[in-house]
Amino acid sequence: MLNLPQRPVCGSMNFSSVVKQLKKIAGRDAVLDQVEDLMLYEYDAGILTGSPRAVVFPETTEQVSRIMRLLSESGFPVVPRGAGTGLSGGAIAREGAIILAFARMNKILEIDAENHRAVVQPGVVNFDLSAATKRYGLCFAPDPSSQKACTIGGNVAENSGGPHTLAYGVTVNHVTGVEVVLPDGRIVNFGGKTSDLCGYDLTGFFVGSEGTLGIATKITVRLMRIPEATATLLAIYNTIEDAANTVAAITREGITPAALEMMDGWVLRMVEAATHAGYPLDAGAVLLIEVEGLRETVEEQAETIRQVCRKQKAREVRRARDERERQLLWAGRKNAAGAVGRVSPKYYTQDGVIPRSRVPDALRYVESVAKKYSVTIGNILHAGDGNLHPIICFDPRDPDHKRRAMQASDDIIAYCVSVGGSITGEHGVGMEKNELMGLSFNEDDLAVMRRLHDAMNPRSILNPQKLFPTSGGCREAAASPEMTEKIVGNSGTRGA
Amino acid sequence: MNTALQTGSLARDLAAICGAQHVDEDPALEAFAIDGMAPAIAVSPATAQEAAQVVAFAAAQNLTIIPAGGFTAMSTGGIPERINILLRTTRLAGVTHYDPADLTIGVGAGCTLAALDAVLAEHGQFLPLDPPHPEHATVGGTLAAAVHGPLKHGYGGMRDFCVGIQFITGEGKLAKGGGRVVKNVAGYDLMKLMIGSYGSLGVIVEANFKVFPRQVRGNRVRTFVLEFTSLSGAVHFRNFMRSSHLTPMCLELVSPRAQEYLTKEAPAPRDPDDYAPAAPGGPPSARWRILLRAAGSETVLGRYRKEMGINLSAELSGEEEANTWKYVSNFEAAILERHRNAMFARMNVSPAEVEAAIGAAEQAGVDNNLLVAVVGRAGLGALVLAFIPLSVDPPSAMQYANTISALRSALSQDSAVVVTRCPQEAKWHFNVWGSTPTDLESMRAVKRALDPKGILNRGRFLV
Numbered sequence: 001m002l003n004l005p006q007r008p009v010c011g012s013m014n015f016s017s018v019v020k021q022l023k024k025i026a027g028r029d030a031v032l033d034q035v036e037d038l039m040l041y042e043y044d045a046g047i048l049t050g051s052p053r054a055v056v057f058p059e060t061t062e063q064v065s066r067i068m069r070l071l072s073e074s075g076f077p078v079v080p081r082g083a084g085t086g087l088s089g090g091a092i093a094r095e096g097a098i099i100l101a102f103a104r105m106n107k108i109l110e111i112d113a114e115n116h117r118a119v120v121q122p123g124v125v126n127f128d129l130s131a132a133t134k135r136y137g138l139c140f141a142p143d144p145s146s147q148k149a150c151t152i153g154g155n156v157a158e159n160s161g162g163p164h165t166l167a168y169g170v171t172v173n174h175v176t177g178v179e180v181v182l183p184d185g186r187i188v189n190f191g192g193k194t195s196d197l198c199g200y201d202l203t204g205f206f207v208g209s210e211g212t213l214g215i216a217t218k219i220t221v222r223l224m225r226i227p228e229a230t231a232t233l234l235a236i237y238n239t240i241e242d243a244a245n246t247v248a249a250i251t252r253e254g255i256t257p258a259a260l261e262m263m264d265g266w267v268l269r270m271v272e273a274a275t276h277a278g279y280p281l282d283a284g285a286v287l288l289i290e291v292e293g294l295r296e297t298v299e300e301q302a303e304t305i306r307q308v309c310r311k312q313k314a315r316e317v318r319r320a321r322d323e324r325e326r327q328l329l330w331a332g333r334k335n336a337a338g339a340v341g342r343v344s345p346k347y348y349t350q351d352g353v354i355p356r357s358r359v360p361d362a363l364r365y366v367e368s369v370a371k372k373y374s375v376t377i378g379n380i381l382h383a384g385d386g387n388l389h390p391i392i393c394f395d396p397r398d399p400d401h402k403r404r405a406m407q408a409s410d411d412i413i414a415y416c417v418s419v420g421g422s423i424t425g426e427h428g429v430g431m432e433k434n435e436l437m438g439l440s441f442n443e444d445d446l447a448v449m450r451r452l453h454d455a456m457n458p459r460s461i462l463n464p465q466k467l468f469p470t471s472g473g474c475r476e477a478a479a480s481p482e483m484t485e486k487i488v489g490n491s492g493t494r495g496a
Numbered sequence: 497m498n499t500a501l502q503t504g505s506l507a508r509d510l511a512a513i514c515g516a517q518h519v520d521e522d523p524a525l526e527a528f529a530i531d532g533m534a535p536a537i538a539v540s541p542a543t544a545q546e547a548a549q550v551v552a553f554a555a556a557q558n559l560t561i562i563p564a565g566g567f568t569a570m571s572t573g574g575i576p577e578r579i580n581i582l583l584r585t586t587r588l589a590g591v592t593h594y595d596p597a598d599l600t601i602g603v604g605a606g607c608t609l610a611a612l613d614a615v616l617a618e619h620g621q622f623l624p625l626d627p628p629h630p631e632h633a634t635v636g637g638t639l640a641a642a643v644h645g646p647l648k649h650g651y652g653g654m655r656d657f658c659v660g661i662q663f664i665t666g667e668g669k670l671a672k673g674g675g676r677v678v679k680n681v682a683g684y685d686l687m688k689l690m691i692g693s694y695g696s697l698g699v700i701v702e703a704n705f706k707v708f709p710r711q712v713r714g715n716r717v718r719t720f721v722l723e724f725t726s727l728s729g730a731v732h733f734r735n736f737m738r739s740s741h742l743t744p745m746c747l748e749l750v751s752p753r754a755q756e757y758l759t760k761e762a763p764a765p766r767d768p769d770d771y772a773p774a775a776p777g778g779p780p781s782a783r784w785r786i787l788l789r790a791a792g793s794e795t796v797l798g799r800y801r802k803e804m805g806i807n808l809s810a811e812l813s814g815e816e817e818a819n820t821w822k823y824v825s826n827f828e829a830a831i832l833e834r835h836r837n838a839m840f841a842r843m844n845v846s847p848a849e850v851e852a853a854i855g856a857a858e859q860a861g862v863d864n865n866l867l868v869a870v871v872g873r874a875g876l877g878a879l880v881l882a883f884i885p886l887s888v889d890p891p892s893a894m895q896y897a898n899t900i901s902a903l904r905s906a907l908s909q910d911s912a913v914v915v916t917r918c919p920q921e922a923k924w925h926f927n928v929w930g931s932t933p934t935d936l937e938s939m940r941a942v943k944r945a946l947d948p949k950g951i952l953n954r955g956r957f958l959v
Binding site: 169300440 | 938
């Protein structure tokens with residue numbers, strides 16, 4: 001089970017002396033190197049695994065810098081890790097890398113309410129930041145479904161989204177500056193509190209680089225006013241087709257809801273059994289629609305949306321009467337993937353994106369793929385921006401079932417790209433989709449990105465073998481052997 | 497000297513790529529002079545592939561390239577070291593895809609903002625970008641110079657709605673980042689690198705955007721004019737707006753001096769060296785103003801009126817309303833018409849620093865015999881400064897340099913003052929870019945990765 005490092009150690013130090021040095025830098029209790037401890041760090045929330053050789057918990061930027069200098073000199077690869085809630089293996093150690101875990105760098109350093117900014121360490125939990133800024137009437141807008149566990153550092157690495165990014169944008173739209181430790185240990189700043197500072201937007205370039213360019217040790221985020229009013233609607237449909245048509249119809253009205261989520265009937269029944277959110281059990285699909293903002297505007301938009309839903313054959317449109325009802329509706333949505341875990345021993349959450357007008361076509365396609373490979377696929381979508389999350393169920397003990405599930409996934413991704421979409425909307429490429437990059441980018445595109453990678457991380461000490469295809473070319477439409485091998489045997493946790 | 501530098505042979509080589517009729521030689525080149533320096537040759541490729549060939553050819557011959565769009569922001573930047581080839585994007589102007597139902601569009605870099613707007617208007621959509629000179633400013637140039645206008649307050653900037661980009665590296669490689677869809681995290685975010693890179697990392701040839709509905713059905717647009725006797729009164733109101741739940745499209749601060757340039761009739765051009773301001777040196781004629789643009793139903797607009805209270809001095813609608821914003825966008829041009837020696841700067845500070853920063857700008861101006869006019873997005877801390885020389889006192893180069901250095905030293909580290917236009921003579925005496933908290937060595941590493949020979953906009957950008 002334990003993967004030994006394939007990369008020859010190029011520095012002069014052997015591993016045990018590196019561990020000794022790490023303990024000297026971060027403290028004896030800040031380094032894990034026993035197999036039973038390391039096993040906890042083999043996973044993320046996706047389906048791949050990899051075993052780190054050690055896990056270090058730095059407490060300060062200086063420690064991170066010294067650790068990076070040590071490891072880049074001794075040639076040991078490093079993987080930064082937040083809460084491990086990612087879905088693409090970005091925080092999983094490949095090649096027996098050493099994990100830098102940011103659980104101890106979890107302080108909110110400053111809340112600058114006047115300028116709508118906060119400065120945080122990377123290990124701060126997403127939800128805790130919004131909780132801390134609430135008393136100023138401010139919040140951090142990106143809200144991944146894992147927000148109660150995931151960290152801002154991880155959000156920055158993956159450029160995380162969430163249901164409310166439809167109106168407010170993803171993480172990169174909410175970060176104005178980062179302090180970064182480069183692979184050679186140098187501590188630098190990109191940007192600051194003010195947006196549009198002079199020079200290249202290295203902040204924007206860094207966000208979403210999946211831990212392949214540097215390690216964020218301090219992050220300046222933009223805070224948003226908490227809207228004064230929110231209306232949360234649940235539109236219930238007999239067919240998924242009608243729900244899909246509603247998405248386009250709302251866009252045509254010129255309304256951008258804060259969130260526009262879809263769940264199909266199958267997912268709905270899983271969710272209801274797990275969460276008891278009051279979802280109808282016999283529906284074909286539901287839309288969860290939220291509008292936020294000025295009280296007057298919210299009322300008008302909620303009414304318009306209700307009418308649009310009705311016109312698109314919604315059989316019922318409910319509106320959450322209070323915050324408790326609202327939270328219940330969202331709990332159902334945010335725990336949807338987890339609810340699936342109750343009925344399927346394992347599932348794979350896809351993240352393909354399609355142009356948003358193609359939602360009805362895409363759902364028909366997903367259905368045909370499920371039939372073709374005889375697998376169960378549930379549909380959760382950030383429908384408003386065309387971000388699909390098909391949940392493909394399989395039994396990892398049945399190799400044929402597993403293979404069919406992966407083929408179904410590949411077909412769906414290929415479809416997304418063929419209609420002008422993307423291989424990933426918010427989960428990142430990591431080691432899950434790196435071999436698929438050739439579907440979206442040609443060799444020149446990847447060569448340019450590789451150049452930029454090498455400019456910052458020349459020896460690939462940081463997060464090696466992620467994001468870029470390891471083979472160099474496009475991959476055949478089949479699951480990579482590695483992915484199929486590494487799928488673990490027990491139930492997954494959460495989706496987005 | 498490299499033989500290819502001899503224009504005759506250079507023209508032949510470029511004509512072989514783009515066709516002779518798309519290669520401009522002297523004397524047409526005077527019109528393209530940048531800081532008094534005319535390019536050796538100008539070329540207008542028809543496709544991204546042709547453009548890539550031009551760059552690859554230049555890289556092989558060690559020739560420098562300046563990418564050019566509508567020449568509306570070309571005054572920004574250091575004095576070029578040399579300009580061998582001016583690569584014009586004029587012919588790369590087509591719409592490459594437009595899916596109104598998806599609210600996404602892709603266009604060539606040479607497409608003007610006005611042309612793009614016309615296409616989007618047919619479907620009741622728009623790109624919320626209102627920099628000066630939309631009829632000339634191109635998509636590529638607007639991205640490269642990260643120019644924006646008043647709508648940035650409510651909609652954000654290029655960074656927030658450019659979802660894909662195609663460009664040519666300094667080695668002539670055609671590459672892309674992002675895609676067509678509105679949500680996408682595959683690969684590095686090369687859009688962010690290109691936006692605001694002033695053509696120093698690549699020649700932008702195409703870009704994809706998410707666009708917005710022009711108007712929600714039944715909504716009206718109004719501009720509220722608010723007047724204040726002092727800057728702190730205006731800033732106080734701005735603070736109130738930032739803490740209120742109202743979400744205006746624009747919140748623009750206009751200094752007393754700026755107001756005479758935001759008028760219906762462009763003032764008759766005078767001899768630029770003549771005594772120009774209407775009331776030069778006199779007491780500022782008007783008060784500080786905030787122009788607040790909002791859209792909504794009558795109920796929503798009623799809420800605005802109620803919250804703005806006694807500061808509200810006028811409410812504009814219809815053509816008058818629309819024109820007001822054209823004048824704001826046209827601010828720099830209106831000043832230039834009357835004062836060709838004016839200096840302009842884009843100042844970015846934190847919202848909390850706006851009042852002190854404007855104070856510092858006015859002080860720096862006064863100390864150096866320059867009048868200061870300000871407009872800008874006060875809610876964001878993104879301001880446009882105009883420094884106007886008194887014509888009784890012909891300006892010296894050092895006046896400009898001293899003004900900017902005094903202003904910069906008065907501001908916090910988290911700020912930027914980029915001079916976007918000033919007389920060429922003054923440019924020799926100071927750095928138009930100023931300092932930045934962003935690590936210079938990392939910027940240089942990025943520059944080397946994309947333009948290893950440094951042929952793109954050599955000498956003009958920060959690194």
